[in-house]
Amino acid sequence: MAQVLVVPRVRLNRDRVLQAAVGLADQAGIEALSMRRLAEELGVVPMALYKHVANKDELLDGMVEVIVAEIDPPAPDTEWKAAVRLRVLSARQMLLRHPWARSVLESRTTHTPAVLDYLESTIGMFLAGGFSADLTHHVMHALGSRMWGFTQELFDASADPARPPVDPAVQAARMQAMAERYPHILQISTAAAHDDSVVAHGCDDRFEFEFALDLLLDGFERLHVSGWSSSPVTRTA
Amino acid sequence: MAQVLVVPRVRLNRDRVLQAAVGLADQAGIEALSMRRLAEELGVVPMALYKHVANKDELLDGMVEVIVAEIDPPAPDTEWKAAVRLRVLSARQMLLRHPWARSVLESRTTHTPAVLDYLESTIGMFLAGGFSADLTHHVMHALGSRMWGFTQELFDASADPARPPVDPAVQAARMQAMAERYPHILQISTAAAHDDSVVAHGCDDRFEFEFALDLLLDGFERLHVSGWSSSPVTRTA
DNA sequence: ACCTGAACACCGTTCAAGT
DNA sequence: ACCTGAACACCGTTCAAGT
Numbered sequence: 001m002a003q004v005l006v007v008p009r010v011r012l013n014r015d016r017v018l019q020a021a022v023g024l025a026d027q028a029g030i031e032a033l034s035m036r037r038l039a040e041e042l043g044v045v046p047m048a049l050y051k052h053v054a055n056k057d058e059l060l061d062g063m064v065e066v067i068v069a070e071i072d073p074p075a076p077d078t079e080w081k082a083a084v085r086l087r088v089l090s091a092r093q094m095l096l097r098h099p100w101a102r103s104v105l106e107s108r109t110t111h112t113p114a115v116l117d118y119l120e121s122t123i124g125m126f127l128a129g130g131f132s133a134d135l136t137h138h139v140m141h142a143l144g145s146r147m148w149g150f151t152q153e154l155f156d157a158s159a160d161p162a163r164p165p166v167d168p169a170v171q172a173a174r175m176q177a178m179a180e181r182y183p184h185i186l187q188i189s190t191a192a193a194h195d196d197s198v199v200a201h202g203c204d205d206r207f208e209f210e211f212a213l214d215l216l217l218d219g220f221e222r223l224h225v226s227g228w229s230s231s232p233v234t235r236t237a
Numbered sequence: 238m239a240q241v242l243v244v245p246r247v248r249l250n251r252d253r254v255l256q257a258a259v260g261l262a263d264q265a266g267i268e269a270l271s272m273r274r275l276a277e278e279l280g281v282v283p284m285a286l287y288k289h290v291a292n293k294d295e296l297l298d299g300m301v302e303v304i305v306a307e308i309d310p311p312a313p314d315t316e317w318k319a320a321v322r323l324r325v326l327s328a329r330q331m332l333l334r335h336p337w338a339r340s341v342l343e344s345r346t347t348h349t350p351a352v353l354d355y356l357e358s359t360i361g362m363f364l365a366g367g368f369s370a371d372l373t374h375h376v377m378h379a380l381g382s383r384m385w386g387f388t389q390e391l392f393d394a395s396a397d398p399a400r401p402p403v404d405p406a407v408q409a410a411r412m413q414a415m416a417e418r419y420p421h422i423l424q425i426s427t428a429a430a431h432d433d434s435v436v437a438h439g440c441d442d443r444f445e446f447e448f449a450l451d452l453l454l455d456g457f458e459r460l461h462v463s464g465w466s467s468s469p470v471t472r473t474a
Numbered sequence: 475a476c477c478t479g480a481a482c483a484c485c486g487t488t489c490a491a492g493t
Numbered sequence: 494a495c496c497t498g499a500a501c502a503c504c505g506t507t508c509a510a511g512t
Contacts, residue, residue, distance in 0.1 A: 011495090034484085035486060036484085044497095045498080046486085046487090047496075047497065047498085048495080048497075050487080103340075103343070103344065107340065119391070120419045121421075123421040123424075127421055137425040137426070140391055140425065141388070141389055142389075142452055143389075144388070144449065150382075152380075152382055154378060181357075182357045183357075184361045185356055185360060187360075187364070187373075188370045188374040188377065189374070191369070191371045207375075208375060211378065212379035212381065215456040215457075273504070284477075284506085285476080285477050287506080288476060288477075
């Protein structure tokens with residue numbers, strides 16, 4: 001009759017599993033997320049998870065649902081360019097909160113409802129702005145992974161904190177070798193106004209992200225106002 | 238004295254290990270590439286590999302070296318825009334030969350010599366075209382993973398061939414449900430001139446790739462001729 | 475110098491069993 | 494209906510040993 005007392009303090013359910021998985025990935029990294037470790041975190045035996053997610057792939061899909069739902073909803077009464085810009089920058093904020101999300105989003109090919117909702121409303125912004133379905137199609141491809149807030153790191157900005165500190169003399173010698181073999185890389189590394197230090201220091205991601213995003217948005221606008229359309233003739237090449 | 242006869246038919250070396258790894262990934266997929274399976278393919282015990290690569294991470298770095306070296310060298314005596322365009326399209330050809338390369342290139346953060354050489358010569362094209370180091374810096378970020386030939390798939394073009402064929406009636410019902418819940422997605426899927434079938438059929442990747450690439454290159458050109466420079470004032474936001 | 479064998483500490487997932 | 498325990502077929506990598 002004391003049976004009720006021995007059930008787990010909180011009954012497991014799909015949402016609790018997904019939240020714990022996101023939390024674990026945030027905190028320990030995506031490579032540390034295993035079914036076994038996640039089960040341990042939830043105080044449960046590994047096989048208990050399989051009543052709530054079919055397998056690890058479905059777990060990852062569920063995690064994507066959770067984080068994509070964190071992206072701000074579309075701003076109402078906003079013209080297309082500002083609306084897309086705001087939305088994409090919101091996606092980027094989400095991505096910064098979940099560093100593992102980039103690789104997981106890229107590895108997933110299945111489209112869960114939250115992902116489809118995000119695509120649907122982003123496409124809707126261009127259509128509402130008067131873009132043809134044709135142009136919108138190509139524009140979505142061109143926007144590409146940038147629509148998820150992805151930014152390109154040319155060099156790894158954050159060195160592994162677990163790595164031993166580098167001797168300044170060694171560092172200087174390395175820079176010297178870089179300068180000889182890769183003069184152009186060194187030139188643009190030190191050129192950016194926001195970063196007068198060395199390659200290893202990384203760039204202002206936000207500036208780089210907005211630079212590329214606005215370049216694309218301006219390009220889309222130019223095509224739109226000029227009445228661009230994909231011509232079958234030029235496409236046979 | 239017959240000792241020479243019992244050594245492996247072909248002595249293992251780093252290059253043979255890397256070539257076999259690339260071949261295995263090409264043929265069986267990156268998820269099938271394990272140290273154990275690779276060793277088996279080479280007719281050797283798993284631990285034999287560790288004399289030639291330090292660990293699996295270094296194996297992946299080595300594989301990147303092999304495939305990046307396959308990208309065509311820069312075309313001589315070519316103005317920047319055509320030169321960059323040719324190079325990037327060559328990278329894309331390499332990527333099509335090695336479908337696993339995308340995820341591996343994205344997961345790597347270390348820069349091996351072949352990767353640095355590729356960056357160096359691409360940067361050199363912009364500088365030779367008269368771009369400032371400042372603009373070139375941002376342009377390289379904006380080009381982003383497209384410089385490796387990456388294209389964005391909005392929907393998974395190629396369905397898993399191992400999956401059972403879908404009943405046409407089921408397929409039609411799915412399309413109906415899609416049309417109701419995601420009308421915009423359906424609209425742009427059917428709109429592109431080159432693809433009048435359904436979402437599942439995928440797009441003309443080459444057209445989409447060149448569309449986005451040329452949009453970026455045209456944008457770069459416009460900034461260049463207008464004497465663009467990153468202003469510290471606008472960057473404090 | 476290069477390869478081997480056995481072992482360790484992990485994986486995802488199955489199956490049959492418990493309550 | 495939900496959780497458990499034992500087992501299977503894998504991983505990457507170590508260490509000490511062989512030739």
